[in-house]
Amino acid sequence: MSAIVNTVVKPRIDVAVAVVFNTHGQVLWACRPEGKPYAGYWEFPGGKVEAAEGVWRALVRELKEELDITATQGGPWFLIEHDYEHANVRLHLYRVWAFEGDPRPLEKQAFTWASLDSSDLSPILPATEPLLPKLAQPVLMALSNYGAGFDACAKRLESALEGLHTSVYVQFREKALQGDALIRAYEHCYALCQKTGQSMLLNSETWLSLRESLEALPCPLHLTEAHLHSGEFANLQCAGASVHSAASLALAFDRGLSYAVLGTVHATASHPGQSGMGWAQFQALVQAARLPVFAIGGLASSDLRMAQQHGAHGVAMLSQFK
Numbered sequence: 520m521s522a523i524v525n526t527v528v529k530p531r532i533d534v535a536v537a538v539v540f541n542t543h544g545q546v547l548w549a550c551r552p553e554g555k556p557y558a559g560y561w562e563f564p565g566g567k568v569e570a571a572e573g574v575w576r577a578l579v580r581e582l583k584e585e586l587d588i589t590a591t592q593g594g595p596w597f598l599i600e601h602d603y604e605h606a607n608v609r610l611h612l613y614r615v616w617a618f619e620g621d622p623r624p625l626e627k628q629a630f631t632w633a634s635l636d637s638s639d640l641s642p643i644l645p646a647t648e649p650l651l652p653k654l655a656q657p658v659l660m661a662l663s664n665y666g667a668g669f670d671a672c673a674k675r676l677e678s679a680l681e682g683l684h685t686s687v688y689v690q691f692r693e694k695a696l697q698g699d700a701l702i703r704a705y706e707h708c709y710a711l712c713q714k715t716g717q718s719m720l721l722n723s724e725t726w727l728s729l730r731e732s733l734e735a736l737p738c739p740l741h742l743t744e745a746h747l748h749s750g751e752f753a754n755l756q757c758a759g760a761s762v763h764s765a766a767s768l769a770l771a772f773d774r775g776l777s778y779a780v781l782g783t784v785h786a787t788a789s790h791p792g793q794s795g796m797g798w799a800q801f802q803a804l805v806q807a808a809r810l811p812v813f814a815i816g817g818l819a820s821s822d823l824r825m826a827q828q829h830g831a832h833g834v835a836m837l838s839q840f841k
């Protein structure tokens with residue numbers, strides 16, 4: 520006799536999740552009130568998206584209902600799915616960078632402003648806690664370009680990184696350099712990142728040229744799209760990857776990477792003959808992304824807000840990093 524397995528299929532619930540920033544870079548945390556599943560757990564404010572409502576409208580409604588503030592500006596970040604015993608949820612994370620009103624707890628819940636990687640709040644909802652290191656990553660990535668001239672690149676990176684009050688990723692990527700010139704550039708970049716406390720990433724193609732000269736991998740790898748697909752370097756620490764398609768974005772998530780870099784948004788001198796995808800296509804590609812995505816291609820740090828309005832985590836730049 521075969522056993523009858525009683526499986527109840529829980530529907531996937533869409534949830535609007537608001538990461539609300541204040542001018543000090545802190546975010547708004549709320550404690551789930553009594554009567555809800557996971558009461559007493561900290562979360563970002565938000566709630567279920569009603570039928571035909573849309574995520575942004577749901578987010579505005581929930582912030583008003585829960586905390587009496589009106590979100591006025593923000594943009595999509597990324598999605599994540601999680602299966603709880605009470606529900607299967609699809610969290611639509613949004614950044615909110617402008618709102619009206621002073622938060623006050625309309626559901627008798629505790630709330631507080633705290634840093635994104637808030638280690639002093641506990642417990643945090645199980646789907647939200649593992650996301651925090653991804654959310655707290657730098658929003659600017661500078662790519663090296665010593666191959667176009669050592670002195671000019673060294674000076675540009677030095678003047679950009681010294682005295683910078685925010686954290687950035689510095690990706691060491693040198694397609695044109697080999698031998699001593701490559702090692703000299705690497706040593707300068709490594710020492711500068713150490714001195715300024717910035718996080719260095721090593722492009723996987725450049726690592727292939729450098730690895731015989733180094734004892735070990737000195738920092739996490741940034742994978743080229745080809746290395747992402749080939750599955751290479753699975754035994755090494757990989758932070759992120761370059762991608763050009765929805766399939767590669769999905770693969771970057773499946774490989775457990777912390778970010779992807781998607782482009783090119785605008786046509787650039789470094790990729791002659793390639794037309795940019797533009798912001799509309801960028802947004803169409805990232806809307807199903809399950810990890811933070813940097814926009815790249817003819818962008819400067821002054822494009823950060825525009826990029827974030829279109830679903831980017833941040834911007835990656837070559838020569839425009841000043």
Ligand SMILES: Nc1nc2c([nH]c(=O)n2[C@H]2C[C@H](O)[C@@H](COP(=O)(O)OP(=O)(O)OP(=O)(O)O)O2)c(=O)[nH]1
Nearest residue numbers: 534536555562563564565566567606608644646647
């Ligand atoms: N708001 C929010 N919800 C989260 C986060 N992380 C996370 O797993 N969730 C889950 C918990 C819940 O299962 C679901 C949100 O549903 P909810 O019950 O709070 O939604 P709601 O406010 O519309 O509730 P209700 O009116 O139906 O009582 O999403 C988060 O950071 N913020």
